[in-house]
Amino acid sequence: MPSRPARPRLEDVASRAGVSTASASLVLRGRPGPGAATREAVLDAARELGYRADRTASLLARRRTQLLGVTMDVSSTFHGELLEDLQAAADDRGYDIVVSPLTRTRDERRAVESLLDFRCEALLLLGPRLPDADLAALAEEHHVVAIGRRAQAAGVDVVRAADDVGVGLAVEHLFGLGHRHIAFVDGPRGPIATLRRQGYRRALKRLGLADGTVVVDGGGDEESGARAAAALHLPQLSKEAPGRVRMPSAVVAFNDRAALGLLDRLRRDGVDVPGDVSVVGYDDSLIARLATVDLTSVSQIPQAMATAAVEAATQRLDAGRTEPVELVLEPQLVVRGTTAPRGDTTTRRGGIREP
Numbered sequence: 001m002p003s004r005p006a007r008p009r010l011e012d013v014a015s016r017a018g019v020s021t022a023s024a025s026l027v028l029r030g031r032p033g034p035g036a037a038t039r040e041a042v043l044d045a046a047r048e049l050g051y052r053a054d055r056t057a058s059l060l061a062r063r064r065t066q067l068l069g070v071t072m073d074v075s076s077t078f079h080g081e082l083l084e085d086l087q088a089a090a091d092d093r094g095y096d097i098v099v100s101p102l103t104r105t106r107d108e109r110r111a112v113e114s115l116l117d118f119r120c121e122a123l124l125l126l127g128p129r130l131p132d133a134d135l136a137a138l139a140e141e142h143h144v145v146a147i148g149r150r151a152q153a154a155g156v157d158v159v160r161a162a163d164d165v166g167v168g169l170a171v172e173h174l175f176g177l178g179h180r181h182i183a184f185v186d187g188p189r190g191p192i193a194t195l196r197r198q199g200y201r202r203a204l205k206r207l208g209l210a211d212g213t214v215v216v217d218g219g220g221d222e223e224s225g226a227r228a229a230a231a232l233h234l235p236q237l238s239k240e241a242p243g244r245v246r247m248p249s250a251v252v253a254f255n256d257r258a259a260l261g262l263l264d265r266l267r268r269d270g271v272d273v274p275g276d277v278s279v280v281g282y283d284d285s286l287i288a289r290l291a292t293v294d295l296t297s298v299s300q301i302p303q304a305m306a307t308a309a310v311e312a313a314t315q316r317l318d319a320g321r322t323e324p325v326e327l328v329l330e331p332q333l334v335v336r337g338t339t340a341p342r343g344d345t346t347t348r349r350g351g352i353r354e355p
Contacts, residue, residue, distance in 0.1 A: 008049040016045035066095050068313055069115030071108060072126045074101045075221065077256070078283040078302070079126045082147070085306030086124065093314050112138065122313035129190055139324075143316045147309045148300065149192050157312040158326040161300035163192060163282075164199030166331035170252045170280040170298055171203035173333055178342035179250040179278060183214035185228040185262060187254030196254060196282065214248055218258050225253060225261025233269065249277060249342050256281035256288045256297055263295070263338065274340035284334050294337035301329050 014024035019038055026033045027042040028051075034042070045051075068090055072079040087097050098118050100111035108129050115123055122143035128135060132153040138144050139155030146158045167184075174182050184200040187193030197215060204210050216228045232247055253259035259281030266273055273279055281288055284299035308327050315321040 008051040010051075012049055013042060013045045013051050016049060017041040065119045065121055067098050067118060067120045068095050068122050068124055068310065069098050069100060069112075069118065069120030070124045070126065071100050071102060071111040071115070071128070074103055076127070077285040077287060078300070081286060082126060082302045082306055085303045086310060089307045089310035093310060095310070095314065116142070121317055124309055124313060127192060143313060145309050145312050147305060149190075150195055151191070155324055157309075157316070157324050159305055159309040159312060159329075160327075161305065161329045161331045163195040163331070164202065166282065166298040166300070166333075167196045167199035167252060168203040168206075169331065169333040170282075170296075171200060171207070173296075173335065174250040174252070174278055174280065174339065175207050175209070177250075177278065177339060179248075180209060180342075181212055181214070181248040182209070182250045182252065183216055183232060183248035185216050185218040185225060185251060185253040185258050187218060187258070188220045188224075193254060200252060218254055220255055221257050222261030222264070225258035225263075226265040227261075228253075228258065229262045229265035229269070247277075250279070250339070251277060252280045252282075254282060256283045256285040256295060259295055259297070259338075260287065260293065263293075274338050275343070278339040278342075280333075280339060288334075288336070296336045296339040297334055299332045299334050301332065304329055 010024055010028070011021055013028070014021045017024060017038070019034075019042060023034050023038055024042050024045075027039050028046065068086075070083060070086060072083055083097075083099065090097050098115060098120055100114045102108055102111050108125075112123060112125075122145065123138070124145045124147055125135075127148045128146050128151070130138075132151055135144060135146060135151055135153035135156050139153060144153075144156045146153070146156050146160070148160050149158075150160060150163075151158050171182055182204065184197065186197055200215070201210070201213060204213055214232075216231050218224045218228045228251075232251065251262060253262055259279055263273055263279055266277060266279075271277055279295070281295050281297040284297040287293055288295035288297045308329070312325060312327070
C-alpha cells in the first residue's frame with residue numbers, strides 16, 4: 001500500500017518561496033513586515049504545496065485551545081437547536097465548540113470530564129443537573145456558564161430565561177381565553193421544574209384561581225406526558241360546583257415533549273384539542289412549529305441565550321472578567337392551534353405575544 005504523503009510544513013513553504021521561516025510565518029499569519037514580493041512568493045508556495053497551518057500546534061504554543069466545551073442532552077430538541085446557535089456565536093468570536101453528550105449511560109460528570117480532557121477553556125452546560133455545590137467546585141478551577149437553569153453557585157455565570165415568567169404567560173393566556181380550571185404537568189426533579197411549577201402557582205394566585213391548583217406528576221418526555229393525560233382523566237371535584245366531576249379545560253406542560261405525549265393520549269381517547277382541552281408546551285421546539293402539531297408554546301429565545309452565553313465565556317477568557325454574572329432573558333409566548341377560547345373548537349394560528 002502506498003504511503004500517505006507527508007503534510008507540508010512551514011519550512012517547506014519557506015524553502016519553496018526562497019525566504020526565511022520567520023518571514024513565511026509572518027506572511028501566513030497576516031502580520032506586517034515582509035514586502036509585497038515576499039508575500040506573493042509565500043502565498044504562491046503555500047497554494048502549490050497545499051499547505052494548511054497547524055492550528056492546534058499554534059494554539060498549544062500560546063497555551064490556548066480556543067475551544068468551548070458544551071454538554072447537552074441528546075434527547076432534547078431544544079438543546080439541539082441551542083447548540084446550533086452556540087456554534088454560530090462561537091464562530092463569530094473565533095472559538096470552536098466541542099460537544100459532550102448526556103445519554104442514558106453517560107452522565108453529566110463524565111461528559112464534563114471529557115471536555116476537560118480536550119482542554120476546553122470554558123464549560124457551557126445546557127440545563128445542568130449537577131447540584132450547586134458541585135458547580136461551584138467546578139468553577140474554582142474552570143470557567144463555567146450554566147445555560148437555561150437558575151444556579152446559586154459561587155463563580156458560575158448564568159444565562160437563562162425567566163422560566164416562572166414564561167409559565168405565567170401561558171397561564172394568563174389561557175385565563176384570557178376564559179379557562180378557569182388550568183392544570184400543570186410537572187417536569188423531572190430539579191431547579192428548572194421547580195421554577196416553572198412556582199410560576200404556575202404564582203400565576204393562579206395572581207388571577208384568583210389558587211384554589212383550583214392541579215399539579216400532575218410528569219417528566220421531560222412524551223411517555224411522561226401520556227401518563228399525565230391518563231391521570232387528568234381521573235375524577236376531580238370542581239371547586240366552583242361542589243359534587244360535580246370535572247377535568248381541567250386547559251393544561252400547561254413542563255416542556256414540548258411532555259405536551260406532545262399529552263396531546264397524543266388525549267386525542268387517542270377522543271378528547272378534542274383545543275375544543276375540549278387547550279394545551280400549552282414550553283421551549284417552542286422545531287416539532288411544536290410543524291403544521292401537523294401547531295403547538296402553542298413558550299419560547300426561551302435560544303439565539304439570544306446562546307449569544308449571551310458565549311459572550312459570558314469569552315469575557316472571562318479574553319477580557320479577564322472575574323466577577324460572575326447572571327443574565328435573565330424574558331421569554332415569549334407563541335400562540336398556535338392547540339389553545340382556543342373555552343368551548344371553542346375553532347383552531348387559530350397566531351404569533352408571538354410579547355410578555
